[in-house]
Each structure stands twice: as C-alpha cells, then as structure tokens.
Amino acid sequence: MPFDFSFSADQEAFRDAVRSFLAKEVAPVVAEMDEKEEFPRATVRRMQEEGYFGVPVPEEYGGLGLGKVGYCIFLEELGKVDASHGTIVGAHTSLGTTPLLCYGTEEQKRRWLVPAAKGEKLLAFSLTEPGSGSDSGAVHTVAEKEGDGWVVTGNKIYVSNGKEADTIVLMAGNDIKLGPNGGVTAFLLDTNLPGFQVGRCEKKMGLHGTSTAELILDHVRLGPETVLGEVGKGFHVAMTALDVGRVSLGAASLGGMQAATAQAIDFSKNRTQFGLPISEYEAIQFKLADMAMKIHALKFMVYHAAAHQDRMGNEPKQWGRLERYDKTREAAIVKCLASEWAAEVIDEALQIHGGLGYIRGTPIERAYRDARISQIFEGTNEIQRLVISRDLLTRGL
Ligand SMILES: Cc1cc2nc3c(=O)[nH]c(=O)nc-3n(C[C@H](O)[C@H](O)[C@H](O)COP(=O)(O)OP(=O)(O)OC[C@H]3O[C@@H](n4cnc5c(N)ncnc54)[C@H](O)[C@@H]3O)c2cc1C
Structure with missing residues (x-):
C-alpha cells in the first residue's frame, strides 16, 4: 500500500473541470495570442476568477487548497493547451505565492498572499540580473538600510509577468560582499511605488503570451514589513x-x-x-x-x-x-x-x-x-x- 500511485475521486473531478474550462475558454485564444505576441489578459482574468491562480494555497489564505499534487494536475492540463498561460501561472504561483506561504508573517500573508491566491493581484519573481544568471547569488541590486526601512536600487532582467505584476518577490543585496550566504534578502515590492519602472520587454522565440521584462529600481523605498523571511536569508x-x-x-x-x-x-x-x-x-x-x-x-x-x-x-x-x-x-x-x-x-x-x-x-x-x-x-x-x-x-x- 505505500506505493499507491493513484488520484483521488476529487482530484480526478478537478482534472475534468480544468480540462473543460481550458477547452472552452483558453484553447480558442492561443493561436491568436501567439501570433500577436500579447499577454492574454482576458483569459488570465477568467482563470483568476476560477481560483486557478491559487490552486496549492490553503483555503484559509484564499486558495483552492489542493496542494502541490492538485497544482501539478492543473499545470499538466494547462501544459496540454498552452505554455504561455502555464508560465504566467507558474511565475505567479510557484515563484510568487510559495515564498509568501513558506516565509511570510501572518500579516504579510493577509496583505499579499490572500489577494494573490484569490486572483485579485498578480505576482512575479525577480532574481536574475544582467551580471547574475546561473550565478544567481551574485546579485548587484542593492538594498541599503534607511531608518527601519530600505532603499533599493538596481536593474533586474528577464522577469516573467514583470510588466503586469502588482507585486514582485525581489532579491536584493543587503550586503553584497557576503554573497548568497547572508548577503541577499527577499523583498515584497509593490510596482506602484515611486522609483519603480518597467524597462525593456524582450521579443522571444516562444512563450509569446508572456512578458519578459527588465525592472529598473531607482531608490525605491520599502518599509520593514516588506522583508520576506530573515534579512540575509x-x-x-x-x-x-x-x-x-x-x-x-x-x-x-x-x-x-x-x-x-x-x-x-x-x-x-x-x-x-x-x-x-x-x-x-x-x-x-x-x-x-x-x-x-x-x-x-x-x-x-x-x-x-x-x-x-x-x-x-x-x-x-x-x-x-x-x-x-x-x-x-x-x-x-x-x-x-x-x-x-x-x-x-x-x-x-x-x-x-x-x-x-x-x-x-x-x-x-x-x-x-x-x-x-x-x-x-x-x-x-x-x-x-x-x-x-x-x-x-x-x-x-
Ligand atoms: C523567457 C524567460 C523567462 C525568465 N523568467 C525569469 C523570472 O521570472 N525570474 C527570474 O529571476 N529569472 C527569469 N529568467 C532568467 C533565467 O532563469 C536565466 O536566463 C537562467 O537562469 C540562465 O541565466 P543566464 O541567462 O544569465 O545564463 P548564464 O548564467 O550566463 O549561462 C550561460 C551558459 O553557461 C552555462 N553555465 C553557467 N555557469 C555554469 C557552470 N558553473 N557550469 C556549467 N555551465 C555553466 C549555463 O548553463 C548556460 O548554458 C527568465 C529567462 C527567460 C529567457
């Protein structure tokens, strides 16, 4: 019995519901989205309304509470229909909501995770920089302490959902010389703050429905409540x-x-x-x-x-x-x-x-x-x- 690799009846029912939804609402727009290279706002909105931007997030935080298995069922079905929609969901859910769920305080979860899981806000995740790709701990974006808050300055690149996101889970250097062990902090950065700007959006070989954006951070002031997890971790x-x-x-x-x-x-x-x-x-x-x-x-x-x-x-x-x-x-x-x-x-x-x-x-x-x-x-x-x-x-x- 320990190797019982089967889905529950509820998981199968979820898969069926997702499949019908995607066939009706998403599949018809994919070819045109790819050709026009446009972010699929209308279908993203519909998926948000259905709760599909919070599949693994517990219900108490606004999600569907279906765990990682439910989330993978959703992405498997979405992957059959379109990779751009899958990437938009992945950047938001895997990379955006996971940090909040695992490291957020109760206050941060109420403020950022609940609206994200309910589909009211879109998230992105920003680690990569022009000089820091595979060597992802070598960030150059600086977070300087100012009073009890922070001032963030630097350039990020290749951010999926970067053009559309309401909040970015952003890695910046609290002490660059320490590198990944103690020198990098995760921040929750709302994109309506002064000093934040979306820069160049890349033209790509594929994933034409997704934005892949540069972020320009020019002395963006963040309060202490935006630090996600511990400083330096x-x-x-x-x-x-x-x-x-x-x-x-x-x-x-x-x-x-x-x-x-x-x-x-x-x-x-x-x-x-x-x-x-x-x-x-x-x-x-x-x-x-x-x-x-x-x-x-x-x-x-x-x-x-x-x-x-x-x-x-x-x-x-x-x-x-x-x-x-x-x-x-x-x-x-x-x-x-x-x-x-x-x-x-x-x-x-x-x-x-x-x-x-x-x-x-x-x-x-x-x-x-x-x-x-x-x-x-x-x-x-x-x-x-x-x-x-x-x-x-x-x-x-
Ligand atoms: C469409 C798209 C969406 C993206 N979305 C996001 C996002 O949402 N958020 C985000 O933060 N980033 C995002 N990225 C960035 C992506 O994660 C990086 O492009 C990737 O990690 C590689 O970094 P790089 O492009 O700088 O390549 P480099 O690190 O410069 O690597 C170049 C080559 O060298 C190899 N290489 C490097 N170091 C070593 C080593 N030590 N040993 C062996 N080989 C090595 C690499 O494997 C690669 O083949 C996105 C990128 C694209 C293109």
Missing part, C-alpha cells in the same frame, strides 16, 4: 520557490508532451503516403512508442515529487536538513529530465508531421518554440546537473 527563500517551480515545470512539460504525442498519433493515422497511413510504418510506430515511454516515466516522477512536497508542508523550520536536500535533488532531476524529454518528444512529434510541422501557426510548431526555454529558465540544465552531482558526491545515492 533571501537565497533560501528563492531556492524554496525554485524547488516548487522545477516540479511544476515538470508537470507543464508533461502536458506539452502528451498534447504533442496525441497530435502526432492523430496525424499519423490520417496522413497517407505510399498507399498507407504513415502510422503503419514501423519507423513512425517506434517514435510513438519512445514518446509514450517518456510520458509514462515522467508522470510518476512529477507526482512523486509533488506528493513529497505536500507531505513536507509549508513550514521550512520543520524541515530536516536531509529532507531539504532530498527535495532539492528530486526537483532538479524532474526539471532536467522533463525539459529534455519534452524537447525530444515535441521534436519527434514535429518530425511525424513532416513539412506541416514546420509551418508557422500549427500547434506543433508553437509547442516546439515554447518548449525550448524549459532547459534554460528556473536554472539551466547545466546548473541542475551541478545541483544533482554535488549532492550525489556529498551524500551518495
């Missing part, structure tokens, strides 16, 4: 958020892989060459079999990791050291394999579509462009391999 806050983000990225990738495979199966049965549907050829059948194997394996990995995080709960002070290491290693493994398998599966699905797969505007062409970023953001796969191998060399398998 912001790197822990960021890494806790990324552990959740990496597993949920796996769920969204899983959805993308299933959609691409379903499209490839359908196409192969309907495309006739040399007098037979191409699905009759072994070369195509074996590709489909390889795709199915990856989907099957990833499903177990994603939900194993999500259930593990649910069992650990949202109180970092109660987590043992080894438990933390296990969680981080597992999240890195899921992120790395999910993003690479998604790229492989979608590439094969495109190949099965032949020339049509390369034509702008087909779902498989969009999926191919959208999937590539998953090997880069939330920590590149080289960094995931560093995380996994360092832990392996310290603790063993």
Whole structure:
C-alpha cells in the first residue's frame, strides 16, 4: 500500500473541470495570442476568477487548497493547451505565492498572499540580473538600510509577468560582499511605488503570451514589513520557490508532451503516403512508442515529487536538513529530465508531421518554440546537473 500511485475521486473531478474550462475558454485564444505576441489578459482574468491562480494555497489564505499534487494536475492540463498561460501561472504561483506561504508573517500573508491566491493581484519573481544568471547569488541590486526601512536600487532582467505584476518577490543585496550566504534578502515590492519602472520587454522565440521584462529600481523605498523571511536569508527563500517551480515545470512539460504525442498519433493515422497511413510504418510506430515511454516515466516522477512536497508542508523550520536536500535533488532531476524529454518528444512529434510541422501557426510548431526555454529558465540544465552531482558526491545515492 505505500506505493499507491493513484488520484483521488476529487482530484480526478478537478482534472475534468480544468480540462473543460481550458477547452472552452483558453484553447480558442492561443493561436491568436501567439501570433500577436500579447499577454492574454482576458483569459488570465477568467482563470483568476476560477481560483486557478491559487490552486496549492490553503483555503484559509484564499486558495483552492489542493496542494502541490492538485497544482501539478492543473499545470499538466494547462501544459496540454498552452505554455504561455502555464508560465504566467507558474511565475505567479510557484515563484510568487510559495515564498509568501513558506516565509511570510501572518500579516504579510493577509496583505499579499490572500489577494494573490484569490486572483485579485498578480505576482512575479525577480532574481536574475544582467551580471547574475546561473550565478544567481551574485546579485548587484542593492538594498541599503534607511531608518527601519530600505532603499533599493538596481536593474533586474528577464522577469516573467514583470510588466503586469502588482507585486514582485525581489532579491536584493543587503550586503553584497557576503554573497548568497547572508548577503541577499527577499523583498515584497509593490510596482506602484515611486522609483519603480518597467524597462525593456524582450521579443522571444516562444512563450509569446508572456512578458519578459527588465525592472529598473531607482531608490525605491520599502518599509520593514516588506522583508520576506530573515534579512540575509533571501537565497533560501528563492531556492524554496525554485524547488516548487522545477516540479511544476515538470508537470507543464508533461502536458506539452502528451498534447504533442496525441497530435502526432492523430496525424499519423490520417496522413497517407505510399498507399498507407504513415502510422503503419514501423519507423513512425517506434517514435510513438519512445514518446509514450517518456510520458509514462515522467508522470510518476512529477507526482512523486509533488506528493513529497505536500507531505513536507509549508513550514521550512520543520524541515530536516536531509529532507531539504532530498527535495532539492528530486526537483532538479524532474526539471532536467522533463525539459529534455519534452524537447525530444515535441521534436519527434514535429518530425511525424513532416513539412506541416514546420509551418508557422500549427500547434506543433508553437509547442516546439515554447518548449525550448524549459532547459534554460528556473536554472539551466547545466546548473541542475551541478545541483544533482554535488549532492550525489556529498551524500551518495
Ligand atoms: C523567457 C524567460 C523567462 C525568465 N523568467 C525569469 C523570472 O521570472 N525570474 C527570474 O529571476 N529569472 C527569469 N529568467 C532568467 C533565467 O532563469 C536565466 O536566463 C537562467 O537562469 C540562465 O541565466 P543566464 O541567462 O544569465 O545564463 P548564464 O548564467 O550566463 O549561462 C550561460 C551558459 O553557461 C552555462 N553555465 C553557467 N555557469 C555554469 C557552470 N558553473 N557550469 C556549467 N555551465 C555553466 C549555463 O548553463 C548556460 O548554458 C527568465 C529567462 C527567460 C529567457
């Protein structure tokens, strides 16, 4: 019985409800959103109204209370429909609400988490800077003490939801020379404050519905109540958020892989060459079999990791050291394999579509462009391999 990998009736009902909602409300707008490269405000609003921006957040804080497993069910279904919407939800929920849930005071939760989970406010997460990408602890944005508050100055880049967010979970250096161990603090920065400005928004290969924004911080004054967690412990806050983000990225990738495979199966049965549907050829059948194997394996990995995080709960002070290491290693493994398998599966699905797969505007062409970023953001796969191998060399398998 300890290995009972099955969803409850309530979880299956949630999946069905999400699937119907997305088919009716989100799927019809995706092609136009991708072509126009516009943030999908109307569908984001509808998803917020349904509570889908607070799926894992407990009900007492305005969420649906469905935990990480429920959240991954949601992202898996969303991943089947559109990666841009998935990224918008992920930046808000994994990277925005997790830090509040795990490190926020009761007052911070009431002020920032409740409206975020209810879908009244949008969150973003900002760690990356021009000089600090993979070396994410090397932040140059400065938070100087002024009275009991802080003055924040610097430049952040590549912030998903950066143009639209009401509040940013922002990492800044309280003492830059200390680096990630003591020198980085997490702040809750409302984007209507004087000194805050959205800079350049990137044009991208994929994820055309998302904003990827530069943030310019020119002496933004923050009160003491905006410090999230302890001063100097912001790197822990960021890494806790990324552990959740990496597993949920796996769920969204899983959805993308299933959609691409379903499209490839359908196409192969309907495309006739040399007098037979191409699905009759072994070369195509074996590709489909390889795709199915990856989907099957990833499903177990994603939900194993999500259930593990649910069992650990949202109180970092109660987590043992080894438990933390296990969680981080597992999240890195899921992120790395999910993003690479998604790229492989979608590439094969495109190949099965032949020339049509390369034509702008087909779902498989969009999926191919959208999937590539998953090997880069939330920590590149080289960094995931560093995380996994360092832990392996310290603790063993
Ligand atoms: C669309 C998009 C959305 C994003 N959203 C967010 C967001 O919401 N919030 C946020 O904070 N950031 C965000 N990012 C930033 C993203 O997380 C970074 O781009 C990523 O972590 C890599 O950093 P970098 O681009 O500076 O690459 P670099 O760190 O410069 O890496 C360049 C290459 O060197 C490799 N490399 C670096 N160091 C090592 C090493 N020690 N060993 C081996 N290889 C190494 C990398 O793996 C990579 O292949 C986003 C980026 C994009 C493109």
